[in-house]
Amino acid sequence: MLHENRMYFLANQNPRQMMSFIIETADGKIIVVDGGYADDAQHLLDTLKNITGSEKPHVDAWLLTHAHSDHICALLKLVENGFDRLTIGALYYNFPSVQWLRSREPRDEGEVAGFLAARKYLLPISEIVTRGDSYRIGEAQIDVLFTYDPALTRFGINESSTVFRLTLGGQTVLFLGDLGIEAGEKLLSLYGVELKSDFVQMAHHGQNGVDKSVYQAVAPKGCLWCAPLWLWENDAGKGYDTHTFQTVIVRGWMSELRVKRHFVNKDGDHVIPLPFDFD
Template identity: 25%
Template sequence: MFNFRKRVLLPFLAAGMLVFLGACGSGSANTSGGSGTETSHTSEEGEAEKMLTLVKDGTAYVTVVAEDSTGGAIADAIETVTGVRPPIAAPKAAPADGIRLFVRNASGTDAAGLPDGGAYFGYRFTLANGDCYLTAYNDRILDEAVTALTERLSSYYQNGALTVSSSDSFAVPVAECRRDAGTVPVLVGSRCEGLYDCSDRLYQVICRNVTADGFSAWCDGLAAAGYTEVSRTNRADNDFRTYTASDGAVLYASRIGHSSEARLFTSRTYTLPPTDGESQAICTPLVKQLDASGTNQNEGMGYIFRLSDGRFIIVDGGYKSNAAAKEIYDFLKANAPDPAHIRIATWFISHYHGDHIGALIRFAENYADDSSITVESFMANQCLTNSMIGYCNTENGAILTHTTTLRTYYPNAVFYKPLAGQQYVFADAKIDILYTICDFMPETIPNEPDTTPTAQKKGDYNTETMVAIFTVEETTFFFMGDTVKTACDEMCARYGETLKCDYVQISHHGIGKTNPNIYEPRRENSTEEIYRLIAPDYAFLPCSSAKRDERMAFTVNRYLKSFLTKYWCAGDEGGDVTLEIPMAGKR
């Protein structure tokens, strides 16, 4: 039982704009207004304990304030216990007088009115300002909170009166969230939707209606809360900031300009991006498009960068075949400054479809015991929620197995989970993350075999594609993976003209719509608008030569061709091209 008398009020930060652990409620005090009664008595410890009489002698003195059916559930429970049904009001119609029982999700706007909480991480019932508050971090947890309160109501009813006291307050945290995420300072002045599990012990709070000034003021107050700023980046009118807390937690805060939303990520186990790009240049940087026409490699996708310090970055790789794995292995051996000491700085996995990650798995199986090759890190962001696992396992049977395989074969590698707005630096290469599945939340991917237009419009597993701009020396490469229209639309709105790049990898193997006027599941991929903003000079087409003309005939790709000086189809003779990347100052 949560004892109000023994609570320590958390300090308000940034002139009252910051409260820990997301609470919810109104800031207006109610001192026994209307017919309701608020009394207090002194406890043995000498502290005043508040008491509110909600129902007495057949009269309800409380109004249940809720936005949906949860209010009715509470009113029904009160009627069952007392025989009196209290009135219900929507938040905007809540009475100014009398006792109010607020039933709602966490809301930063209301957080400053409460002295303590935990709404981002569970649910709670408490008394404050002459009212009662039942709050939770999302609708599912709010249902649990309603059940918990209704189960307690009978114990509050004695001698014809339903009375609650501050000692009746209770809080139930979601244990794994508190353990893995720690605390999240509440962004006051916003509408917080709640906390979402991004898997890998990373949690996200989404806040709406966040002004630029409000976000900056909140960030300014983090120092007083024990946070240290690690990095800050801006792209277009988006603000991305990283903080570490004294308790070891990482807080990554972003404000998206076009939508005025903030996405706050927190974890106690998160690995921050590498930032040290200093290295000695010993060779000319290269980029290679892997062959897509080999055995079982018809629609694979893979790219390799050689950096000026001799290390490599690999993007996806292709299907799970010996031929695909050997192509990667042979390129590394042939192009490493020292074939006896090959270092892969990172292996970037756009998503876990077999035509992207398969070659990596076979490479691990065939070459992980080759002591001349070291894989230093992996970059992947796959949210292993039940719905997403179900989809991936239906199609590939792989996502959990792949993750376990990589950790087994490469136990010393660092596993990064990138987020939009972050920059990863490896020698003379910078990888700017534009979009991950976390940006799709709170939407979820429908499971196979649900191919109805309604389900498919929410996205398919390609929605998990991580999109990034790679900058090597001064040359920029836009890697789209199998990104879908939903992601393209968001990136266009979010980043605008800053998407401009020299090269683009054509999305989803060049697959496009056959009829631009109708919705076509699994073909809703790139858009003319995103190609207009990228405005590339060159393009890579990861498909077979047999499908090249068909793919480039799609309307969106015909539009793209209007920008291009040249493009390379991976399945063509010479399509597995290796290009030198001009070094800075040597163009």
């Protein structure tokens, strides 16, 4: 029996950006956040098998931030034939309607169609979350800080990200998904300095996400960057900071905020104990 809480921050299995976390509580509960692309599904499953010691692992709670392929398609891949590879206690999310998703980004029909195909398996375990909800998963507490607002239109499906906060081992981890500036402003107006958290998952893979003022309120000690090397270095193939992404600018903000530790999934899988000793 494990007597330590751990957060596994998984590396991308192809060159693209993705987001995948597993949280293991000291009392034996398993929580997954997003999961990555379909290409990331096997690595996620293998890691769950290693953690649980089971060939058919059980996930107590699976949280989804939003309906983009780099966040939901690993789950859709794993349940394409139902629960023959793993079982899930409950799936927590709040997606806009299918019509809303299709109207915003018709080119992203693939993941919407995949979600609809898996719906017969997923609906019985779905928990549609609302801002203010709070769930207890063993020793972990999951608070829902933000769900999509149809009035926010600037950043497409990214802006529909649900914001979850994990409290475990006396520390907090804020998952911002791919939230953009507009929703970030609303989040800040709702919570202000109550956003303060020990860790933050950097919005939208660490660039073109929420504005600096949100991170100032969060005042993180640790940053979780779902970014491959090219994105971390804003490299267009011509060297450091030659692309159009804002990652280097956001890294500068975090230096100003005196963040103590950065975890970047370009470096491989990270296993982070909670509480984490930042000193």
